[in-house]
Amino acid sequence: MEKQHHIQLLPGDVGETVFLPGDISRAKVIADHFDSAELIAQNRQYNTFTGMYKGIKVSVTSTGIGGAAAAIAIEELIKVGAKNFIRIGTGGAFQTWLPKPCILVITGAVRGDGTTREYFPVEYPAVADFYIVEGMITSAAELNIEVHPGLEWSHDAFYAGSPLSNLDILTIEKPWIDAGVLIASQEASTVLSLSMARKCRGGTILCSSGCHQHPEMNATPEQMEKAISNATKISLETAVKLHKLDHGL
Amino acid sequence: MNIEMQHRQHHINLLPGEAAPTVLIPGDPARVKIFAELMDEAWKVTEKREYITYTGIKDGVKISCTSTGLGCSPTAIGTEELIRIGTKNIIRIGTCGPIQPYLKPGEMIIATGAVRGERTSEEFISIDYPAVADYRIVRALIDACVKLGLTYHLGIIRTHDAYYMESPQAIGDYKTRLQKWIDLNVLALENESSTLFVIAGMQGIRAGTILLSGYPIFDNYGEDKNLNTHIKNLVLAGIEAAKILHEKGLD
Numbered sequence: 367m368e369k370q371h372h373i374q375l376l377p378g379d380v381g382e383t384v385f386l387p388g389d390i391s392r393a394k395v396i397a398d399h400f401d402s403a404e405l406i407a408q409n410r411q412y413n414t415f416t417g418m419y420k421g422i423k424v425s426v427t428s429t430g431i432g433g434a435a436a437a438i439a440i441e442e443l444i445k446v447g448a449k450n451f452i453r454i455g456t457g458g459a460f461q462t463w464l465p466k467p468c469i470l471v472i473t474g475a476v477r478g479d480g481t482t483r484e485y486f487p488v489e490y491p492a493v494a495d496f497y498i499v500e501g502m503i504t505s506a507a508e509l510n511i512e513v514h515p516g517l518e519w520s521h522d523a524f525y526a527g528s529p530l531s532n533l534d535i536l537t538i539e540k541p542w543i544d545a546g547v548l549i550a551s552q553e554a555s556t557v558l559s560l561s562m563a564r565k566c567r568g569g570t571i572l573c574s575s576g577c578h579q580h581p582e583m584n585a586t587p588e589q590m591e592k593a594i595s596n597a598t599k600i601s602l603e604t605a606v607k608l609h610k611l612d613h614g615l
Numbered sequence: 616m617n618i619e620m621q622h623r624q625h626h627i628n629l630l631p632g633e634a635a636p637t638v639l640i641p642g643d644p645a646r647v648k649i650f651a652e653l654m655d656e657a658w659k660v661t662e663k664r665e666y667i668t669y670t671g672i673k674d675g676v677k678i679s680c681t682s683t684g685l686g687c688s689p690t691a692i693g694t695e696e697l698i699r700i701g702t703k704n705i706i707r708i709g710t711c712g713p714i715q716p717y718l719k720p721g722e723m724i725i726a727t728g729a730v731r732g733e734r735t736s737e738e739f740i741s742i743d744y745p746a747v748a749d750y751r752i753v754r755a756l757i758d759a760c761v762k763l764g765l766t767y768h769l770g771i772i773r774t775h776d777a778y779y780m781e782s783p784q785a786i787g788d789y790k791t792r793l794q795k796w797i798d799l800n801v802l803a804l805e806n807e808s809s810t811l812f813v814i815a816g817m818q819g820i821r822a823g824t825i826l827l828s829g830y831p832i833f834d835n836y837g838e839d840k841n842l843n844t845h846i847k848n849l850v851l852a853g854i855e856a857a858k859i860l861h862e863k864g865l866d
Contacts, residue, residue, distance in 0.1 A: 474728060474747035474816075486799060489809075491745045491771055493728030499750050517745065517816070545740055545817040562728075562771060563799045 370442035373414060373427060374407040380416055381423035382612070383450040383605040384443050385598070386436065388553060392594070393428040396454060399598045400424060412439060419602050422609045429453075432522060433481035433556035440560050450567040450608050452498065452601045454594070457518065457551030458528060459574040460543045464514060466577070467585035467593040469600070471502045471515045472570035475554035476542060478521040482559050492520070492558040497611055498569030498604060505603035511596045516548035518570065520555030529581035539578065549574055567608065571597045624696035626689075627681060628663040634679040635670055636866035637704040637857040638697055639850070642685045642807060646708070650680035650850050665689055678857040687735035687776065687810035694814045694822075703866050704821045706752060707811055708853040710846075711772065711803040711826040712782055714793055718828045720839035723767040723852060724802050725756045726824040729809035732775035736813040746774070746812035751865055752823030752856065759855035760825075765848055770802045772826065774809035783832045790833060803828065821865065825852055 369376055385396050393413045397403035403417030403426075411430030416423065427443060429436040440451055459468060475492040477483070482492065499515065506513040519542045525531045527538060527550050536543075539550065554570040561568025573593040576584035585593075609615070623630055639650060647667045651657035657671025665684030670677065683693040690707075697705060711724060718724070729746040731737070736746065753769070760767040773796050779785055781793055781804050793804075808824040815822030827849040830836040839845060860866050 473750060474745035476745060477743040487730075487795075488742050489731035490799060491728035491730060491747065491809075493745055493747045493771060496727050496750060496753050496769055500754065503750075515750065517747070541740060542744075545744060546819055547744075565800055 370445055372410060372438050373412045373442045374409040375414060375446045377446045379406050379446055380414065380425035380443060380448050382448060383424050383452060383608060384448045385426040385601055386429050386439060386451055386453040386557065387426065388429055388431050388455050390428040393426045395594065396426045396598050399602060411435065420606050422606060424605050432552050433479040433520065436553045436556045437481050437560055440557065444564055444566060451557055451561050452604065453553055453557045453570040454597050454601055455551060455553065455572050457549040457572045457574050459549050459577040460539060460547055462577055462579050464548065464577060466583060467573055467575050467589050469511065469513045469593055469597050470548050470572045470574065471499055471513050472518045472554045472572060473499055473515050474517050475558055476517065476519040476547060477555045478519055479555050480522055482555050486559060486563060490559055492555040493562065494558050494569045495561065495567035497608060498567055501604035501607040502569065502571055502600050505600045508603065509599055511600060514548065518554040518572065519547050519550045520552055521550065522552065529578055535578060571601055573597050624699060626664060626692050627666045627668065627696045628661040629668060629700050631700045633660050633670065634668060634681065634697065634700060634702060635677040636702065637678055637706065637860055638702050639678065639680045639706050639708050639853040639857065640683050640693060641708050642683055644682040646846065646850065647680045647682045649847060653847065653850055653854060666693060673854050674858060676858045676861045678854060683807065686806050687733045687774065690807040691735045691810045691814060694811050698818050698820055702820065704752060704860050705811060705815060706853050706856055707808055707824040708849050709805055709807065709826050711805040711828065712832040713803045713828045714797050714832060715802050716831050718768065718802065718831055720829050721841060721845045722828040723760050723765050723849065724772065724826040724828055725753055725767050725769050726772045726808055727753055727769060728771045729812055730771065730773040730801060731809040732773055733809060734776065736810040739813060740817060744813060746809035747816060748812055748823045749821035752821050755856040755859040756823055756825050756852065758859050759852045762855055763848065763851055765852060768802055770800065772803050772805055772808060773801045774805055774807060778806065825849065
């Protein structure tokens with residue numbers, strides 16, 4: 367088999383669980399949490415590290431921003447043997463009661479993106495794998511890290527749904543805020559629905575420095591670094607739980 | 616309590632306190648009586664239109680059962696009014712049309728999410744909002760099946776409106792119509808859950824669904840010959856899940 371077109375990987379290059387950050391530089395940050403890790407491939411925004419964690423082969427592939435790029439990574443990763451996809455990312459929180467920073471375990475996503483509409487009718491649910499959700503919540507409790515489960519609004523146009531936008535974003539986002547959606551980000555809809563359709567497991571954990579209503583009250587970069595590190599630790603422990611579940615251990 | 620809550624709800628005809636924190640909702644009113652028979656004690660609270668409510672006690676836990684009738688329209692009314700009297704957990708217990716070939720009569724399907732192939736929930740919020748079951752109810756239903764020794768499958772289902780477009784009795788080539796959902800890993804068809812999940816999600820209460828499988832609808836085996844026993848198992852799984860939620864303090 368030739369290397370996959372974008373991710374430049376061959377079968378055997380990745381573990382069953384692959385972490386998917388958007389940010390290229392975060393692939394290295396996540397890989398630094400493995401017991402060992404090696405850079406396997408680098409093409410466009412797709413950087414892949416594979417290594418070991420507690421005796422299990424795990425990988426991280428950066429996807430770049432957006433559902434379009436994430437879907438390419440997932441399709442090609444499935445072809446080289448990946449089965450569980452865990453996005454580790456950031457977003458802008460919607461609910462003022464969330465702490466700053468906060469870590470959110472995504473249970474489902476509003477399909478406000480274009481990529482998944484090309485794949486599936488929009489009524490198809492973007493729902494996280496139950497065992498990833500439960501694994502993250504249990505792992506967070508074991509690590510004594512506070513997490514909040516809930517929904518993400520996935521959308522395509524960052525500058526039409528961010529405090530940096532010139533638009534009246536709180537009006538645009540009001541239906542989601544009122545419905546209790548926790549956070550705005552861009553990829554969960556793709557990661558969750560594509561994983562479900564391909565009979566894989568999909569999940570997402572997000573960190574947010576602040577909320578769209580009070581962008582001036584953001585957490586510090588150092589606090590966000592710690593939150594991302596904690597989200598990575600939770601994800602690694604979840605990968606261990608999935609390995610035990612899927613291999614009858 | 617606001618003024619509105621002190622009056623009987625318009626359709627389900629219930630006052631706060633007349634239903635338990637966890638309510639099982641079958642579509643079929645006849646199944647409420649099966650629920651009542653399986654409880655240690657149960658009493659009929661009210662009956663209006665397709666909404667029959669029994670409340671009872673099982674192993675010391677108070678649980679209620681309210682039929683919603685068939686379809687998302689009456690389910691939305693039932694869900695909305697149950698939330699208004701203070702219900703914390705709503706578990707749909709129902710039958711379905713299995714579409715994956717490996718599903719067998721008597722097996723349980725626990726929904727983690729639902730395709731929103733209906734229009735009722737779209738009146739509440741746009742179609743891209745996900746119909747997701749609460750993970751704590753999913754866990755309670757899994758544990759209930761394990762405790763009762765019932766085989767279960769976990770996954771997504773398709774809720775839709777028109778039975779005679781997607782069922783063994785459907786008009787025309789329903790197989791072709793359904794193939795895309797089979798390919799998309801959907802386990803079964805039914806008529807209520809996506810509205811339940813959307814309303815519960817928007818209002819911050821917990822909801823879930825457990826469905827009894829029959830023969831996959833493309834096989835021509837007909838009716839499950841042990842349907843009555845299997846329906847009893849379905850209702851028992853709902854009752855057991857309600858007990859588990861109570862034990863965990865989730866009510």
